[in-house]
Amino acid sequence: MRSIALVAAAMLLVGGAGAYAYWSTTDSGTGAAANAKSNGTLALSAHLADSLTPGASVPVTYSAKNTGTSSLKVATISQTGTTDAPGCVFADNFTIAPSVVSDTRVMRTPRNQTAVDVTITGTSTLEFLDAPDDQDAWKGATVTLTLTSN
Template sequence: MRKLSKKGKVYAAAATIALVAASGGAAYAYWTTTGTGSGSAANSAGGGTVTLRANFDAGSLTPGGSVVVTYVADNGSLTTDTKVGALTVQSITTDSSGCLPGWFTADANTGNATVLHNSTNTTVGTGTLAFVNSTANQDACKGATVTINVTSN
């Protein structure tokens, strides 16, 4: 192997520095870039609605008495769980014209209950249905069906 002269060593060093600088510059240009863009996707329209029901034993309800109500929900969505917020009793109806809805009161105690997708009879709250004792004849309520209409938010 031949020895390099002092001038050859300087040229070799300069060539090495130039090669390293050129390689570093190329790497810098490769890694440095700018750009813009965006992406989008539409979310589901929501989990749909749940069906709410009030379950209670009306057969034991008499004037002046009350029964415990269990509020349940069905979620027919095959993929989305949902939460049922506060329940509000909207109205009480009866199937007998002489059995006045005003003779009944109901409340609903609930929180944010999760109703799993494709589920039925998930308890979402409790409450009380009371049959107010009136001075009027309430015989029309014997055997009548009482319905509690409830909503959630």
């Protein structure tokens, strides 16, 4: 009987040491991640009325939509113009007021979403200058605005 008690005590001692060794284990490690290489992407668009005539102006509305997964802030929308009329220089015949963005808030992406549908708007005015010379070459011309944001 005494030998059984000694064997049981020895097994208890060995088992306890094994448990102690298991709970005393330590480890270390590292982790890394790269940040995005760009600021994100906005979809910019402009809308203006057709049938602009010399001496008249039309409102221009802009929109900026966050199409990516990062949060972005838009403070300004800048525009330049071109036309498809041969020999007609946009800068000589049009003026366009700086855009006024309605909301300079950060366009945030909700957590755990792959894209966000946040749109802000801006306004401006495009004026067709009434030049003293013949402006018939502008009839039917298409005016294109190219947009950039901060």
